Amino acid sequence: MSVLIIAESQNNTIRSASNEAVFYGKKVAESLGTTCAALVIGEASGAASLGKYGADKVLQVDTGGKGFDSQAYTQIIKQVAQQESASVIVLMHSSTGKSLAGRLAIAMDAGLLSGATALPQIDGSSMIVSKTVFSGKAIANYELTGDVKVISVMGNSLKPELIGEEKTPNSLTLDLPTFNTEVLGVKTQSGTVPLPEAELVVSAGRGMKGPENWGIIEELANELQATTACSRPVADIGWRPHHEHVGQTGVAIRPNLYIAIGISGAIQHLAGVNNSKVIVVINKDPEAPFFKAADYGICADLFDVVPKLTAALQKAK
Amino acid sequence: MKLLVCISKTPDTTAKISFKDDNTQFNGDGVNFILNPYDEWYALVRAIELKEQKGGTVTVINVGDSSNDIIIRKALAIGADEAVRVDQPAKSSIDTAKQIAEYAKSQSFDVIFLGKETIDYNGAEVGAMVAELLELPYVSFASNMDSSAEHFVLTRDIEGGVEEIKLNAPFVVSAAKGMAEQRIPNMRGIMMAKRKPLNVIPGIETSSHTGVKSFTLPAEKDGVKMIDPDNMDELVRLLKEEAKVL
Ligand SMILES: Cc1cc2nc3c(=O)[nH]c(=O)nc-3n(C[C@H](O)[C@H](O)[C@H](O)COP(=O)(O)OP(=O)(O)OC[C@H]3O[C@@H](n4cnc5c(N)ncnc54)[C@H](O)[C@@H]3O)c2cc1C
Ligand SMILES: Nc1ncnc2c1ncn2[C@@H]1O[C@H](COP(=O)(O)O)[C@@H](O)[C@H]1O
Numbered sequence: 001m002s003v004l005i006i007a008e009s010q011n012n013t014i015r016s017a018s019n020e021a022v023f024y025g026k027k028v029a030e031s032l033g034t035t036c037a038a039l040v041i042g043e044a045s046g047a048a049s050l051g052k053y054g055a056d057k058v059l060q061v062d063t064g065g066k067g068f069d070s071q072a073y074t075q076i077i078k079q080v081a082q083q084e085s086a087s088v089i090v091l092m093h094s095s096t097g098k099s100l101a102g103r104l105a106i107a108m109d110a111g112l113l114s115g116a117t118a119l120p121q122i123d124g125s126s127m128i129v130s131k132t133v134f135s136g137k138a139i140a141n142y143e144l145t146g147d148v149k150v151i152s153v154m155g156n157s158l159k160p161e162l163i164g165e166e167k168t169p170n171s172l173t174l175d176l177p178t179f180n181t182e183v184l185g186v187k188t189q190s191g192t193v194p195l196p197e198a199e200l201v202v203s204a205g206r207g208m209k210g211p212e213n214w215g216i217i218e219e220l221a222n223e224l225q226a227t228t229a230c231s232r233p234v235a236d237i238g239w240r241p242h243h244e245h246v247g248q249t250g251v252a253i254r255p256n257l258y259i260a261i262g263i264s265g266a267i268q269h270l271a272g273v274n275n276s277k278v279i280v281v282i283n284k285d286p287e288a289p290f291f292k293a294a295d296y297g298i299c300a301d302l303f304d305v306v307p308k309l310t311a312a313l314q315k316a317k
Numbered sequence: 318m319k320l321l322v323c324i325s326k327t328p329d330t331t332a333k334i335s336f337k338d339d340n341t342q343f344n345g346d347g348v349n350f351i352l353n354p355y356d357e358w359y360a361l362v363r364a365i366e367l368k369e370q371k372g373g374t375v376t377v378i379n380v381g382d383s384s385n386d387i388i389i390r391k392a393l394a395i396g397a398d399e400a401v402r403v404d405q406p407a408k409s410s411i412d413t414a415k416q417i418a419e420y421a422k423s424q425s426f427d428v429i430f431l432g433k434e435t436i437d438y439n440g441a442e443v444g445a446m447v448a449e450l451l452e453l454p455y456v457s458f459a460s461n462m463d464s465s466a467e468h469f470v471l472t473r474d475i476e477g478g479v480e481e482i483k484l485n486a487p488f489v490v491s492a493a494k495g496m497a498e499q500r501i502p503n504m505r506g507i508m509m510a511k512r513k514p515l516n517v518i519p520g521i522e523t524s525s526h527t528g529v530k531s532f533t534l535p536a537e538k539d540g541v542k543m544i545d546p547d548n549m550d551e552l553v554r555l556l557k558e559e560a561k562v563l
Contacts, residue, residue, distance in 0.1 A: 010476070017476070068480070070445065070455045095475045099457040102445025105411065111526035112411070114440050128530060133438050137334040139533045140438070146526030180454045181488075184470065184481040194477025200562070224563075242460075242495065243477070248330055248436055249354060249494055257562040267331050271436070278560045280552070281541070291541050296555060300546035312549035316557070 003029040003036035004086035005055065006077060008096050009044035010188065017092055017197045019053040023160035024119065024153045025090040026054025031122050032088070039080055040169060041073055042066070051167030053160045059084075060169040063176065067183025070099040075177035078107050083172075086148065088127075093152040094196065101152045111144030114152040117254075117275075120144075135248060135271035155197050156254050156277075192227050195246065200226035201255045203246060203273070204234070207262020207283065207302055211239035216306045217261065223313045229253070231263045247272035262302045265290025282306065318373035318427040318486070320364045322397065323417055323447070324356040325407070326381060326388045327437045336532045343532070352388040355432025357395070358499040359492035364430045365396040366497060367464055373427075374398045378420060380413045382406050386515065393510035394502035400515040411525035414446030419521050421451060427486040428469075433458050433493040441491065448489035456482055460495030 005025035007018040022038050029036035038055035040047045042063045050058050061076055077100065081089055089104060091097035093115045105112035113120075113129040117139075120127040126145045131154070133140045144151075188194075195201065202221040208214065221228045228244060235245035246253055248271035258276035263269060265281070265288055273279070274293050281294040284301050291297045298305055328334070329349040337344040364375045377392045379385050380403040389400045403416040421429060429451075434441040441457065448455030460479065461472035473480045474493050502510075544552045556563045 015476075070457070071448065071453070074449065095458055095473065098441040099445055099455060102410065102414070102440075102442040103449040103455065105442070105527075106414070106446050106449040109526070112442065113527065114442055130533075132535075133532075134328065134332075134334045135330050135436065136535065138336070139535055140529050141531045141533065143528050143530045144526060149526075181456065181482050181484040184483050186475070186478065186480045188475070188478030192477070196476050243474075245494070252439065257556065257560070271330055278556070278562045280556075293538065294541040295538065295560065296552060297541040297543045298546050298552070299543065305546045305549070308546070308549045309552065312553045316550070316553045 001032060001034050001087045002084050003032070003034065003088045003090060004077070004081050004084055005036060005038045005090045006097070006100065007038045007040045007047070007050055008092060008094060009040065009042060011186065012043050012045060014040065014044050014046035014050065017094065017155060018050065019160040020155065020158055021090050021092045021153055022050050022053040022055050023163070024158055025088070026163065027119050027158070028088055028090065029056075031119075037084055039077065041076055047169045048166040051164050052162050054163050055167055058167045058169040059172050061172050061174055066179050068096060069179045069181045070103055072177045072179045073100055074103040074107050076174060077104060079174050080172065081108065081148070089148065089150045091150070091152040093154045097152045101150055104150045108148045108150070109146060110148035110150045111146040112150045113142045113144055115154045116151050117154050117157045119158070120151065132275055135267065136274040154254065156199065156256065195227050195229055195244070195251050195253055198227035198253065199256045200224050201229050201253060201257070201276075202226045202259045202261070203229035203231070203263060204261040205231035205263030206233050208234070208239070213303070214240070216303070216310070220259070220306055220310045223310050231269055260290055261306060263290060264288050265293060318367060318371050319424065320368060320373060320375045320428050320430065321421060321424070321426040322356065322361050322364045322375060322377045322392070322430045323443065324361065324377050324379050324388065324392050325353045325432070325435050326350045326379070326385050327353045327435050330436060340532050341530070350388070352391050353432050353435050355434060355436070355492060357392070359494065359496040360430040360432050361392055361395055361397065362497035362500050363462060363492055364428070367428065370464060376401060378403070378417055380405065380407045380416045380520070389515055390510050391502060393513045393515070394506040395500050396506065397513075399513055402515060402517050403520045404517045405520040409525045409527055410440050410442035410446060411527060412523045414443045414450060415523045416520050417443070418447050418450035420518065421447070425487070429453070429489045431489070431491045433491050444489055444491040451489070454484050454488040456484070456488065456490045458493040459490050460493050462490070462496060
């Protein structure tokens with residue numbers, strides 16, 4: 001029995017979001033009284049540091065420079081999981097994790113919970129794990145049975161802590177499966193934390209009146225080192241790029257702080273953001289539905305109050 | 318090309334959610350159900366476009382009871398050629414995937430389309446499972462499909478960017494925003510849908526290691542604390558000291 005954690009990399013570097021999966025996996029291993037291993041597929045720098053977040057060992061599989069392929073990766077993970085006698089496989093609930101979790105559940109005849117928001121409760125040979133459902137209106141508590149359980153962890157569910165030391169990766173030699181897809185290229189914005197992983201998010205909507213007014217949003221985001229987001233109409237009319245669109249049909253996020261500026265708070269918008277730990281709403285309409293979902297509200301003209309907030313943050317440094 | 322689109326039914330986002338049988342079952346009474354937006358707007362429409370480009374047929378499949386016929390007819394009205402309903406309530410993602418794979422095995426589809434996820438459980442599980450059961454490549458959350466050549470180039474959404482993937486049919490793909498533009502069924506489509514075949518087939522026995530034990534409602538928020546717009550220092554202080562997020 002052991003726990004296997006799938007670490008992810010991008011541009012040949014371990015993604016820092018993997019630390020949370022490792023920390024989660026370590027906690028599960030502790031409650032099962034066993035150890036955990038982090039698996040890195042492909043070349044990636046920074047693999048050793050996974051040990052600092054709790055990996056008892058780090059395993060690395062060389063794919064000869066091939067990119068992500070859910071089918072081939074599933075075969076690789078299955079081989080490693082069998083070698084390690086893994087009874088729990090932990091992934092991130094990311095684009096990669098979601099492409100793998102369902103495949104692994106079939107390949108390993110496993111119980112599956114995708115999008116876990118907390119650690120599992122262990123109940124004999126079964127586990128109870130929770131996730132948010134129905135646009136954040138309820139929590140479903142799942143029971144996983146079977147010899148192998150697959151759990152993908154929703155970002156920002158657990159704060160990873162430094163609990164261990166660097167572990168030199170251990171290279172594994174496996175029978176490499178065939179890759180039926182070819183990654184032609186990866187395009188990512190550099191500099192900012194991707195939205196699904198951002199701890200601080202500054203978001204704005206149609207109340208901004210036009211794309212030329214976004215300067216005050218960017219200044220606030222810069223001051224906070226936050227990632228920017230927007231409501232759907234704003235992305236649809238091309239004021240902002242599509243990858244910033246949050247909500248039911250966009251990206252679902254759960255940052256520690258979500259600041260919503262000039263957004264009414266329609267249910268489809270809330271569906272993607274109402275799991276944020278703290279919500280601040282800036283809106284000039286006291287009846288805006290968003291205030292009902294907010295922790296802190298400011299009823300005022302955003303053009304007036306946003307620069308004031310940026311200034312107050314600067315002053316408080 | 319033979320194309321399959323998996324379609325599901327989900328409560329409208331604005332629906333009030335409640336549970337029954339000691340909070341172990343979702344209470345669907347009075348809930349307005351819709352065709353899952355990702356399936357309708359993106360997966361189905363992109364499949365229809367592919368058929369318009371390359372010829373062939375678009376089949377939609379749903380696992381569910383006869384109350385789902387209404388969403389199936391909508392998919393036919395939008396432009397699918399025929400429909401299959403596996404006649405049993407959807408029990409779990411694994412069960413749904415096994416039913417779909419069982420049907421697809423006998424048909425050799427070139428491309429199997431799904432939505433990115435259902436908006437009720439947000440599992441994004443069924444596509445990956447169908448692909449594994451059929452031993453096919455799977456590309457999740459595609460926001461673009463270039464089908465101009467013999468092979469396909471798919472653009473897949475990843476954290477903070479996109480990835481471009483080249484592959485050959487057959488494969489399974491889940492469709493995200495960007496894949497296609499929503500089509501509204503017109504009168505002619507709605508009339509024609511009534512005459513298109515909807516084949517009801519029995520399900521197979523399946524087992525799974527996953528089940529919902531109970532539902533709970535999230536803790537109520539304390540209520541909003543309103544801050545004086547002229548006192549942003551106070552907001553910063555609260556975010557630091559009370560909420561502890563800065
Ligand atoms: C099936 C479906 C899916 C959808 N999915 C999404 C989704 O994923 N994400 C999403 O965001 N939406 C989604 N929508 C759209 C959603 O219903 C709303 O229409 C949308 O969120 C509204 O965007 P908004 O708040 O920016 O604009 P509006 O509703 O126009 O709100 C603008 C707000 O700004 C305020 N405002 C205006 N001027 C100022 C000022 N000077 N100072 C301060 N405040 C000001 C106004 O009081 C108002 O509350 C979806 C809709 C449907 C039907
Ligand atoms: N009962 C069902 N019948 C047919 N297809 C389904 C069903 N449930 C889910 N799907 C498909 O699987 C996709 C992903 O669903 P999920 O894994 O539940 O998020 C949906 O967008 C549909 O395309």
